Amino acid sequence: MTRALPAPGSAAAAAPDRDGNWMGELARHYRRMREAYPDGELVIVFDIDGTILDVRHQVVHVLLGYDRERGTEYFHGLRPEDVEVHEDLAHELLLGLPLPAEVRRDVLGWYRERLWSPEAVLAGSRPYQGVLGVIRWFQLQPRTHVALNTGRPEELRELTLRVLNTVGRAHRVSFRSDLLLMNPSGWRRGVEAAKAAAIRALRARGFRVVAVVDNEPANLEAMAAADEDGEILFLHAETIFASQRRPIPRSVAGRRYGLADVVSERDLAGRVAFVWHGVNDEANLRQFLASDVRWAEADVRRDPLDRLVLRHDPFDEAPWFRDERPFLLVDLLHRLGLAGRAVKLDLKEGGEVADRVLAAVAASGPAQGDVWWHGAVEDLGEATFRRLARAAPGSVRSVDGGFLAPLVLGAPEVARRVLRELAAWGVNRISLPWGSPRLADLLDALERWGWQVNLYDVPDLEGFLHAALLLPASVTADFNFPERHYYGRGPGRRRTHHRYALA
Structure with missing residues (x-):
């Protein structure tokens, strides 16, 4: 079955203005x-x-190749953005440079001979x-x-x-x-x-x-x-x-x-789980609850009064102050339960603190599939991860995997041994920063070995969408995307938050 498109020339089919979109x-x-x-x-x-x-990179590569071959510096400092003519019109580019006529002729011959050589195409394609x-x-x-x-x-x-x-x-x-x-x-x-x-x-x-x-x-x-x-x-x-x-x-x-x-985050929500990072205060919780994002991530640690609070920075590095208003873990769990949302808890301490967090979560009553435990290997260790897996076998349990990236790419058998050990502890997801080198290769390897991956530390909306299009299991972000009416505050790292100027 087909439907007729608007006829050419009709208002609905008219070409849009050159508005840049x-x-x-x-x-x-x-x-x-x-x-x-x-x-x-x-x-x-x-x-x-x-x-x-962007063929300008190829143009620059070939011209710099002339200098390398001849031992000259005619194109010292030349950048792709300096190339303002079509690659077939290199003579116009050369006319704008202070080159002797005989050098210009020699360069032009060199350029035309090598621009589409396999070496130039391979090296200059961006x-x-x-x-x-x-x-x-x-x-x-x-x-x-x-x-x-x-x-x-x-x-x-x-x-x-x-x-x-x-x-x-x-x-x-x-x-x-x-x-x-x-x-x-x-x-x-x-x-x-x-x-x-x-x-x-x-x-x-x-x-x-x-x-x-x-x-x-x-x-x-x-x-x-x-x-x-x-x-x-x-x-x-x-x-x-x-x-x-x-x-x-x-x-x-x-x-x-x-x-x-081109892409709406809602177009990807059915393929990738989105996680709102740093729901460590009342204001960020309100922004999260006003969205349709399902997962809220909070940083859990013990404060000097031995309460379980939500705070990114450790108290010994960023001491508390008298006007600081703690946001308690039990309050977050209660609010998320009322809203039917899921929670990702980044545990900053293991041992007895992790046991208390487990008890608080059990008392709040979320389904295991609505709970995600996360922590660094050095903070939680084997014993804590094993306890989490026994207590909540249906939950997500992830570790920061940045330390694994060089092993996955350079020593894959070593990486697989480490991953098998983590799996024995009960870990079932690896978190990788968005800026990891060769990220697609990392994803391919980890998924081939049966691991789910979470991507985090995406800087903005464009980065978030690019990360989501890689189709990891999940993407964690601050949701500092005012252009989409998301006003995430971030986790409060070093007592700073994202700020927005609203018209």
């Missing part, structure tokens, strides 16, 4: 197409160079910020595909796939050869015709083309002419382009691949 328009158009074709195989088509990959997160989102959608439509010639197919799958790995993005459409006419010949033919070929294979993203206006114009049904959205990536701007129907332009314009 081109990714938001892409998301809205995708939803319209899915509603119109609920069982259709949808495809979003991306160009590569100047759209996914994605634009955010683009791989957007691609990841669409690849996760049912019956939705991402195709690549490039002016690169067929002989670069294997190298292109190798490079893109290498840079995509950090976001768990992968590209397939059957969805890579290349230029059969060779370098810089018939690019516009090849791009249009690729759109027709995708449709002939049964795909509904939702949108096309390309940095060259001439390519977009050619593909728009091939859009017989007038239902494709054309997105101009305003990076660096060689052809002249021109009016293109059903088009929108932008530079920034804003993931928050």
